[in-house]
Structures are given as C-alpha cells and as structure tokens.
Amino acid sequence: xxxxxxxxxxxxxxxxxxxxxxxILHDAGAQxxxxxxxxxxxxxxxxxxxxxxxxxVAAAATRVSWAGxxxxxxxxxxxxxxxxxxxxxxxxxxxxxxxxxxxxxxxSQTRTVWAQxxxxxxxxxxxxxxxxxxxxxxxxxxxxxAEQFEIxxxxxxxxxxxxxxxxxxxxxxxxxxxxxxxxxxGAEDRRRIVAALRAANARLIELAADADDEVLAMVVADLxxxxxxLLQTLRREFxxxxxxxxxxxxxxxxxxxxxxxxxxxxxxxxxxxxxxGGVWATNRVxxxxxxxxxxxxxxxxxxQVLNFVRVIRGRLLAGAEVQRQRNGRRLAxxxxxxxxxxxxRSVAAAGPGEIVVFEGEFELRTGDILTAPDCxxxxxxxxxxxxxLSTTFEPARAEDxxxxxxALRQFAIDDPTLRVERAHDQIVVRGMGELHxxxxxxxxxxxxxxxxxxxxxRVDRRVTVRGPASATAEARALxxxxxxxxxxxxxxxxxxxxxxxxxxxxxGCDGDEVLAAxxxxxxxxxAHGLAAGPLVGCRLSLSRVEVGxxxxxxxxxxxxxxxxxxxxxxxxxxxxxxxxxxWCPEEGAQAVLADLGTRRAAVxxxxxxxLGARIDGRAPLSRMLxxxxxxxxxxxxxxxxxxxxxxxxxxEPVGDAG
Numbered sequence: 001x002x003x004x005x006x007x008x009x010x011x012x013x014x015x016x017x018x019x020x021x022x023x024i025l026h027d028a029g030a031q032x033x034x035x036x037x038x039x040x041x042x043x044x045x046x047x048x049x050x051x052x053x054x055x056x057v058a059a060a061a062t063r064v065s066w067a068g069x070x071x072x073x074x075x076x077x078x079x080x081x082x083x084x085x086x087x088x089x090x091x092x093x094x095x096x097x098x099x100x101x102x103x104x105x106x107x108s109q110t111r112t113v114w115a116q117x118x119x120x121x122x123x124x125x126x127x128x129x130x131x132x133x134x135x136x137x138x139x140x141x142x143x144x145x146a147e148q149f150e151i152x153x154x155x156x157x158x159x160x161x162x163x164x165x166x167x168x169x170x171x172x173x174x175x176x177x178x179x180x181x182x183x184x185x186g187a188e189d190r191r192r193i194v195a196a197l198r199a200a201n202a203r204l205i206e207l208a209a210d211a212d213d214e215v216l217a218m219v220v221a222d223l224x225x226x227x228x229x230l231l232q233t234l235r236r237e238f239x240x241x242x243x244x245x246x247x248x249x250x251x252x253x254x255x256x257x258x259x260x261x262x263x264x265x266x267x268x269x270x271x272x273x274x275x276x277g278g279v280w281a282t283n284r285v286x287x288x289x290x291x292x293x294x295x296x297x298x299x300x301x302x303x304q305v306l307n308f309v310r311v312i313r314g315r316l317l318a319g320a321e322v323q324r325q326r327n328g329r330r331l332a333x334x335x336x337x338x339x340x341x342x343x344x345r346s347v348a349a350a351g352p353g354e355i356v357v358f359e360g361e362f363e364l365r366t367g368d369i370l371t372a373p374d375c376x377x378x379x380x381x382x383x384x385x386x387x388x389l390s391t392t393f394e395p396a397r398a399e400d401x402x403x404x405x406x407a408l409r410q411f412a413i414d415d416p417t418l419r420v421e422r423a424h425d426q427i428v429v430r431g432m433g434e435l436h437x438x439x440x441x442x443x444x445x446x447x448x449x450x451x452x453x454x455x456x457x458r459v460d461r462r463v464t465v466r467g468p469a470s471a472t473a474e475a476r477a478l479x480x481x482x483x484x485x486x487x488x489x490x491x492x493x494x495x496x497x498x499x500x501x502x503x504x505x506x507x508g509c510d511g512d513e514v515l516a517a518x519x520x521x522x523x524x525x526x527a528h529g530l531a532a533g534p535l536v537g538c539r540l541s542l543s544r545v546e547v548g549x550x551x552x553x554x555x556x557x558x559x560x561x562x563x564x565x566x567x568x569x570x571x572x573x574x575x576x577x578x579x580x581x582x583w584c585p586e587e588g589a590q591a592v593l594a595d596l597g598t599r600r601a602a603v604x605x606x607x608x609x610x611l612g613a614r615i616d617g618r619a620p621l622s623r624m625l626x627x628x629x630x631x632x633x634x635x636x637x638x639x640x641x642x643x644x645x646x647x648x649x650x651x652e653p654v655g656d657a658g
Contacts, residue, residue: 003070004270005094005265006271007072007093007096008089008096009073011113016252021075023251024261027254028071029065030062043524066264088366090120090122091300092308092310094267096122100128104611109644125268131256136167138248145244151243157173157247157249158248160192171197172259178193179255205225207214211234211237211242211243231267239275242305245267268283271285292320294309295310296368296369297309298364301411301414307358307359311352311356315345316336316356316370318334322372323370323372325368326392331362334358335358338354342463385645387432388576391428391458396451401422405422408427411580434457459620462537463534463574465492466570467494468569469491471489471490471562472488473560475557477553484548484550485548486547486554488558492540504526504539504540504541515545521555556652574650575622575651576621576622577647579645580617580619582614582616583639584635584638584639588649593615599620602619603617617634
C-alpha cells in the first residue's frame with residue numbers, strides 16, 4: 001500500500017487532461033504510442049462521441065508503474081454537463097492533479113472541480129500546462145491559484161524563459177535540476193537559470209518557515225534548509241489542504257510530465273496517509289486482514305457491463321461471495337482485472353486501495369458498497385445534482401418505443417444525473433445541459449437501429465412554498481351501507497433554499513401497511529403531481545391520519561389536505577440559473593453586454609485581462625440556451641463562454657397545487 005498512489009486528473013475543458021494522461025501512459029511504458037485527442041486516438045476516450053468531438057465524456061481509470069510505485073489514474077471529463085462523473089470518481093481517490101491552461105488561467109470549471117475535491121478533503125496538486133503557447137503566463141496563473149482558492153501555492157517546477165519570454169526549459173526548485181529543451185543554454189540563459197532557481201527555492205523556504213518553527217529558526221540562523229526537509233514540511237501542509245505544490249510543462253510535447261510523475265509519488269498520500277472522510281472513515285480502513293469492503297464508484301455498459309470497484313479494506317478475491325449493502329443480495333465475484341491503458345490484466349485478488357474491474361450485470365449502481373457476507377458497514381450515500389434540462393424522444397414507429405426506452409434506462413444506470421420516464425409514445429429524458437442531452441441522443445442512435453425525433457430542450461423547473469401552512473380534510477364513502485370517514489391533517493414548512501429533497505414525516509408509519517402506502521402516494525404527488533414541476537425545499541408532515549374506510553379513502557383525505565395546505569402556503573416556481581464567464585475582444589464588450597441584458601443576466605463584474613474583456617455574472621438557464629452560437633456570431637468566432645449551474649431562483653407564481 002505504501003507504494004500505491006491513486007489520483008484523478010481534473011480541469012476545465014480543453015486544459016489538456018486527456019493529453020496529459022496519454023503522455024503518462026506512454027512515458028510509463030503502458031502503451032507504445034501517444035494518443036491524440038484531436039485525431040480521436042486517445043486511449044482513455046473510448047466512446048465514439050468522445051473521439052468525434054475531441055472531449056472526454058466518461059471518466060477512465062487506468063494503472064501504470066513508475067519509479068517502483070503503482071499509480072492508479074482516473075482521467076475525468078472537463079465539461080460542466082458531466083460534473084457528476086467527476087463527483088463519483090472523487091469518492092474513490094486520494095488526491096487530484098488540477099490541470100490549468102497557462103494561457104487561460106483559472107476558469108469556471110477549474111473552480112468547480114477544485115471545490116469538489118476540497119469538500120472531500122482531497123489534496124490538490126496543480127499542473128500549469130501549455131507553457132509552449134503564445135501568451136502563456138506562469139506567474140499570473142500561480143497568483144490566480146493563490147488568490148481565487150485562498151491557498152498557499154508552492155512553485156516546485158518553474159519555466160525558464162529566454163529574452164523574448166518564450167519557455168526554453170524547466171527548473172526544479174527542490175532538486176536544483178534543469179531541463180533545457182533544445183541545444184545548450186548560452187551565458188545569458190545560464191544567468192537566468194541560476195536566478196530562477198534561487199528565487200523559486202527561496203519561495204519554498206519562505207513557505208516552509210511559515211508552517212514550521214524549526215525551519216523558521218534555521219532561516220533566522222542563516223542555516224541551509226535541505227530539499228528533503230522542505231518536502232517533508234510542505235508535504236504535511238499539502239495533505240492538510242493548506243498548500244498546493246505547482247508543477248509545470250507542456251503535455252502535448254511531453255515536457256514536464258516526468259517531473260509531474262515524480263511529484264505524484266513524492267507528494268501524494270499513500271492510502272495509510274489519506275484523510276479519513278467519507279467512505280474512508282469506516283473501521284479498519286486499509287487493513288488487509290479486515291473483512292472485505294469495497295466501493296463501486298463506476299458502472300459502464302459497453303459491449304459488456306463493467307463494474308469498477310476500489311477496495312476499502314480486506315481483500316477482494318475472484319470466486320468469493322460478497323454482499324451488496326443496499327439490499328443484502330449476494331453475488332459470486334467473477335474474474336477480476338486491472339485496467340492498463342487500452343487492455344486489462346487478470347488478477348486473482350485485490351488488496352486495500354486497489355482499483356479493479358469485473359464484468360457482468362449484477363444490478364450494481366454507482367455508490368454501492370460491497371462487503372463480506374453478513375458484514376455491515378455504515379457509509380455515506382453519494383449524492384448528485386438534479387437535472388436542469390429535459391427533452392422528449394419520440395420514436396418514428398410506436399413499436400420501437402420499448403427498445404429505445406430500455407437503452408435509455410441502461411444509460412441512466414451508468415449516469416446518476418440522467419432521468420428517463422415513459423409518457424405514452426414519448427420518452428422524457430432529463431439531463432445536465434444541452435451537450436449532455438446531445439451525447440445521449442448520439443449514443444442512442446448508435447445503440448438502437450430505430451428512427452426517433454428529439455424535441456428542443458426546455459428547462460426543468462421546480463416548485464417550492466412561500467411559507468408555512470396547515471390544512472385538514474376528510475373523505476366520506478358508504479361501505480356496506482355504513483358511512484366511513486377518513487380524516488387527515490397536513491403541515492407544510494419551508495426548508496433550506498435550493499434543497500432538492502422533500503422531507504416527509506408520517507408518525508407511526510413503521511409497520512403500518514396503510515400508512516406506508518399513503519407515504520408513497522405523498523412522495524409521488526410531490527415528485528409528479530404538481531403541474532409546474534417537482535416540489536422541493538420543504539417539509540411535509542402528516543400530523544394526523546384517521547384511517548376509516550381503508551387505504552383508498554384515507555389516501556383521498558390526505559390528497560385533499562395536502563392540496564389545501566400547499567395552496568395556503570403559496571407555491572412559487574423555481575427556474576435554474578447559471579453562473580457564466582464570457583471572454584471577448586475588448587472592442588466587442590459593449591455589444592456582448594447589451595445582448596446579455598436582453599437575457600435577464602445579472603452582470604457582477606467586467607474586467608480587462610490578457611485575453612480581452614471578461615464578463616462575470618449569472619442568468620436564467622432558459623435565456624442562455626444556444627448562447628454559444630450567438631456569442632461566436634457577435635465576436636466573429638473570438639468569444640468564448642463557460643457556464644455552470646448556480647442554483648434556482650423564483651420565476652412566476654403557480655396558480656394552484658394541482
């Protein structure tokens with residue numbers, strides 16, 4: 001376990017994550033060729049939709065050997081529509097490498113993935129990529145990291161610049177080593193190298209002195225501080241989440257990748273050093289002699305079903321019997337494999353910290369916990385954001401509906417943010433954004449040889465209550481000539497803003513079949529019974545239920561009381577908003593601002609930078625659909641925009657509760 005490092009590569013889209021992963025696979029000897037994202041030959045982009053678009057949609061796990069260590073790497077998507085794919089992978093990682101574009105700097109999705117990793121207590125190592133590009137500004141990016149994430153940054157690998165500002169090499173501030181890309185450095189270059197190394201090393205010493213009194217005493221006494229002592233001190237700060245070491249290079253040209261791998265080994269925690277949180281807070285975590293427990297962090301339907309598991313404790317053996325914690329069902333473990341680039345190596349067993357995959361449809365889902373039989377492990381449930389866009393898929397022939405629906409349900413098993421429902425001849429599909437729904441449609445066309453139409457996406461609204469209210473109701477019926485009466489009282493209270501859950505309380509429900517059925521009815525009404533959308537952000541309490549005349553009559557009384565209580569409370573529709581970053585030429589900023597104003601956008605800041613004007617703000621998602629095309633038209637192809645979900649805000653009030 002001490003020689004195992006498990007980390008993910010995360011970033012904003014187009015920062016170079018997959019290119020970096022391909023170089024790692026090549027340098028570590030896992031594959032002879034270097035895949036190219038633009039050419040659709042990247043090993044970790046296995047979906048045809050990924051290869052045709054040049055983006056990552058699904059996370060890919062692989063394993064390589066480097067300097068006597070085993071590295072388990074997860075390459076994650078960068079587009080905001082696939083944020084849940086990142087979230088579920090983070091649950092199985094010990095740290096992340098955050099890739100930042102040296103030209104564009106910290107972008108919106110950089111902040112999102114950083115916050116996701118921080119919330120899970122994962123240490124974050126930064127890699128400033130694309131130093132070969134014109135406009136690359138390493139120092140500016142380092143300053144951005146420190147400012148925007150309020151963290152100490154430790155530049156471990158720094159660029160060596162020539163007189164024109166171009167990156168000619170790299171210097172390692174801890175070891176004093178230098179990589180010079182072409183030829184030999186001249187006399188002036190050597191002076192710059194010495195100055196860069198001294199400045200970078202002094203910066204690390206300063207950071208270590210701030211964190212360690214003994215190092216501070218050595219500095220005050222003018223004693224030398226070794227690279228090993230600096231690493232020991234700064235690594236402790238890194239694991240605590242107070243510091244991010246910064247590496248640098250150009251992955252496309254395989255520059256700085258070897259030092260990054262060395263850095264992963266030197267800085268990233270082994271399993272025994274990992275912060276004990278989430279699934280890793282269970283008893284005897286990392287103990288190979290403990291009863292087995294493992295996390296299913298990813299399920300993929302390809303030609304076969306692949307189940308990815310990371311072992312939390314104990315050992316997972318091929319042929320052994322394990323139990324699914326969710327429902328107690330048992331399964332015999334099929335042959336196990338370790339993913340090595342585009343192939344798999346069979347293994348007989350996996351120990352703590354290892355990631356393995358096995359084939360077979362076992363009805364496993366993301367977040368499932370597998371344990372030894374009759375072993376109970378209490379672990380938190382993985383939660384994912386709710387969809388914000390919906391569309392309908394309508395088959396050209398009614399008889400094809402079942403096959404299309406079955407394929408979409410299979411996709412939804414793999415993707416926790418995809419929702420699929422049947423509505424007569426149409427299939428309602430809900431997802432995280434336009435690209436998400438486009439990818440689903442493309443995958444469906446490839447999977448099922450049936451024609452179907454796709455409607456224009458529309459925003460998925462929610463409904464919440466203005467304030468507290470209560471209502472009583474009764475239902476009467478003649479049963480065998482005798483009048484039966486059922487009565488109910490429902491209390492409605494607002495909950496936290498943007499809370500996707502509806503807390504429903506039914507006192508005495510446990511063991512009572514009638515009350516349990518009524519509870520299910522209330523849940524269904526909250527999710528599907530309101531015209532404007534599902535109910536969110538409130539608490540429902542059935543404070544009194546008199547079950548006279550049976551389940552049907554009691555259910556009718558509850559439904560009437562619930563409708564009356566919601567009407568009294570006052571219903572408000574909520575529509576999804578997005579936070580946006582728009583970059584455009586400064587001369588076109590006024591036109592862009594005017595267009596954003598027509599979209600009900602709330603502009604928070606307008607600033608000038610190296611890449612032109614930057615406009616930050618938020619707007620209703622419904623008004624930003626198709627905005628990418630509009631921006632490109634306005635700016636002659638030079639503008640770009642990044643958007644991410646930013647909660648819900650009130651829209652129009654709803655007239656009634658039905």
